[in-house]
Structures are given as C-alpha cells and as structure tokens.
Amino acid sequence: xxxxxxxxxxxxxxxxxxxxxxxxxxxxxxxxxxxxxxxxxxxxxxxxxxxxxxxxxxxxxxxxxxxxxxxxxxxxxxxxxxxxxxxxxxxxxxxxxxxxxxxxxxxxxxxxx
Amino acid sequence: xxxxxxxxxxxxxxxxxxxxxxxxxxxxxxxxxxxxxxxxxxxxxxxxxxxxxxxxxxxxxxxxxxxxxxxxxxxxxxxxxxxxxxxxxxxxxxxxxxxxxxxxxxxxxxxx
Numbered sequence: 501x502x503x504x505x506x507x508x509x510x511x512x513x514x515x516x517x518x519x520x521x522x523x524x525x526x527x528x529x530x531x532x533x534x535x536x537x538x539x540x541x542x543x544x545x546x547x548x549x550x551x552x553x554x555x556x557x558x559x560x561x562x563x564x565x566x567x568x569x570x571x572x573x574x575x576x577x578x579x580x581x582x583x584x585x586x587x588x589x590x591x592x593x594x595x596x597x598x599x600x601x602x603x604x605x606x607x608x609x610x611x612x613x
Numbered sequence: 614x615x616x617x618x619x620x621x622x623x624x625x626x627x628x629x630x631x632x633x634x635x636x637x638x639x640x641x642x643x644x645x646x647x648x649x650x651x652x653x654x655x656x657x658x659x660x661x662x663x664x665x666x667x668x669x670x671x672x673x674x675x676x677x678x679x680x681x682x683x684x685x686x687x688x689x690x691x692x693x694x695x696x697x698x699x700x701x702x703x704x705x706x707x708x709x710x711x712x713x714x715x716x717x718x719x720x721x722x723x724x725x
Contacts, residue, residue: 534712543716543719544704544716545716546713549712600661601658604655606656
C-alpha cells in the first residue's frame with residue numbers, strides 16, 4: 501500500500517547549526533504535505549505545509565522543500581535551538597482525500613549544546 | 614484560546630474493562646479526528662468526523678472500538694472490552710480546514 505517514510509530515525513546537531521530532516525513518500529497523487537513537531541508528552545504541533553504545485557515554502561527558521569520527481573520532502577531548520585529537540589513527522593494527504601493524513605514514522609532530532 | 618481538550622490524560626485499567634476517552638475540539642472546528650500512537654505502528658488515524666458525522670472509520674481496529682460525536686463540542690472513543698495490546702497514546706485532533714489539524718495533549722492508556 502501507499503506509505504510515507506523517513507530515511508533517518510535519529511539526527512543530532514550542534515546548537516546553532518542547521519538541520520535537515522528528510523521524508524520519502526510513495527503516493528504521487530498526494531497534493532498536500534505537512535510537517536509536525538512532537539515534543540515529549542505532547543501532541544503533534546503543526547510547523548509548516550506545502551502544496552504539490554510548489555517546490556519550496558519558507559516559515560520562521562523553517563523551510564520545506566518538495567521534489568515531486570523523486571517523491572522527496574525535506575524540512576530545514578536554521579540556527580537550531582534546544583527547543584527544536586523533538587520528533588518530527590511528515591504527513592501527506594494520500595489517495596483517500598484531503599482530510600485523511602498519512603503520517604511517516606518520525607525522526608528524532610536532538611540539539612546538542 | 615483553549616486548544617483541543619482531552620480527558621483523562623492518563624488511564625490505567627485492567628484487561629476486560631471498558632475505557633472511555635473524551636475529547637472537546639476547538640470551538641468552531643467542524644472536523645474531528647481520533648488517532649492512536651504506538652512505538653511499533655506510529656501515528657494511525659482511527660476515525661474522523663465532519664459536522665458530527667463519521668466519514669471514515671476504516672482505521673478502527675475491530676468491533677471493540679467505537680466512537681461517537683453527539684454534538685459539535687464533544688466526542689468519545691470507547692474500548693470494550695479493553696486488551697493489553699490497546700495500550701497506546703490516543704490523540705484527538707480538530708480542524709476547520711481540509712488540512713491543518715490541531716492535536717490535543719493525548720490520553721496515555723495502559724491496559725494490564
């Protein structure tokens with residue numbers, strides 16, 4: 501079946517460095533992608549989204565890149581801070597329609613002081 | 614503004630008991646989602662409602678699980694009877710758009 505997966509389950513970076521979290525998706529029909537951040541003991545929190553008709557979108561310290569040719573999604577976090585330590589999930593709408601999100605397995609990002 | 618509210622935050626029960634999880638979505642949101650999160654399976658959608666009507670319950674594991682949304686401000690997820698393999702964190706999320714979902718803090722369920 502269709503799936504959303506992540507290349508790396510864990511990632512450690514030094515505080516102040518930039519980080520890149522990657523995600524591979526398999527459903528070419530997906531038209532919307534979202535990145536969520538989940539801190540320990542909390543629910544996932546929306547970070548940034550991108551539609552399939554775009555290849556880049558920027559937020560505050562975050563940038564999402566979409567490469568539909570290779571079905572790849574990435575989240576770039578600039579100048580990482582200790583508060584960025586969390587598990588990051590990508591999600592796609594999948595073939596069942598816009599409201600039903602399919603989540604990836606998640607990547608744990610650790611910011612080292 | 615209050616976000617999605619879930620209760621209880623923690624629930625420990627014995628196998629065979631009935632468990633009821635509760636959710637209050639953000640006021641004005643017309644879509645509500647129930648998810649389950651485990652280490653093995655990640656975050657899975659169980660069921661979602663639009664305007665209090667169940668739209669897709671294909672993620673509900675089996676007949677022991679049921680969900681209701683009697684009005685726009687309240688939903689329940691019930692497990693009867695509960696089993697140890699139901700142990701997980703259950704999240705409720707709500708949305709006013711097609712895409713951006715706001716998650717509650719979750720209910721950590723432990724079935725012994």
